[in-house]
Amino acid sequence: MDFPQKSAYTFDDLRRLVACLRAPDGCPWDREQTHGSIRRDFIEETYEAVEAIDRDDPALLCEELGDVLFQVAFHTRIEEERGRFTMEDVLTGITRKMLIRHPHVFGGTEVSGTGEVLRNWESIKNAVKGVGSKTETLRLVPETFPALMRADKLLKRADQAGADGTAAVAASLPGVYEDFLAAGSGAEGEKALGKLLLAVTAAAREKGLDAEMSLLAACKALTEDFAEAEENTREAPETLPEAFREAIGR
Numbered sequence: 001m002d003f004p005q006k007s008a009y010t011f012d013d014l015r016r017l018v019a020c021l022r023a024p025d026g027c028p029w030d031r032e033q034t035h036g037s038i039r040r041d042f043i044e045e046t047y048e049a050v051e052a053i054d055r056d057d058p059a060l061l062c063e064e065l066g067d068v069l070f071q072v073a074f075h076t077r078i079e080e081e082r083g084r085f086t087m088e089d090v091l092t093g094i095t096r097k098m099l100i101r102h103p104h105v106f107g108g109t110e111v112s113g114t115g116e117v118l119r120n121w122e123s124i125k126n127a128v129k130g131v132g133s134k135t136e137t138l139r140l141v142p143e144t145f146p147a148l149m150r151a152d153k154l155l156k157r158a159d160q161a162g163a164d165g166t167a168a169v170a171a172s173l174p175g176v177y178e179d180f181l182a183a184g185s186g187a188e189g190e191k192a193l194g195k196l197l198l199a200v201t202a203a204a205r206e207k208g209l210d211a212e213m214s215l216l217a218a219c220k221a222l223t224e225d226f227a228e229a230e231e232n233t234r235e236a237p238e239t240l241p242e243a244f245r246e247a248i249g250r
Helices: 011-022 028-032 039-055 058-082 087-101 114-129 134-139 147-160 165-170 173-182 187-206 211-232 237-249
Strands: none
Touching (some): 087 114
């Protein structure tokens, strides 16, 4: 199958490439894929782009954003083949959404600063989605979010709804910690652990901290501590457990 060789390609070229891959004489693997079969790929590519952002690596970010864009083009092509929507629908939808949600830029609305921008954003979004209750704003938080991130978002929306959710849940931390220590290892333990993690997330919010990012930093430190302990015990590998405990205790 012929495809033009260029020094630079456009978004239309990417769309044509995906169409070629999905064509009857294209790639057998690409033709077989569905939204569900490559769902995990979409998630992984997105996380890899986020990692490039965290590393402040522009070359890697450029590459990973390309992978994310390919996923967008691929999923859209599947829907184009089904006749349910097109790339033009996707582009039109997001452009209209941004126009509507920025009335202070594209309309006559005046704002005093970022806080008012965010409040207007939530208000417009809820109106467009037809949200009829404060509970619905919580239920709209995707269940596919990482758990700590979802917990933080739910607490934030409970606060916005006037429930002072962060403070209420954070106040339960000492009690739920005791409950967790006393709980068994089965379903009772899982329930107690869930309440504990939620309370820890709330306590983090009260201090202006991000539980998700804090845990990621701790995981990175754990890996570095393990690497140090392993290096220090190469001549006596049987002492690794003790060295590791010392490393993480510092």
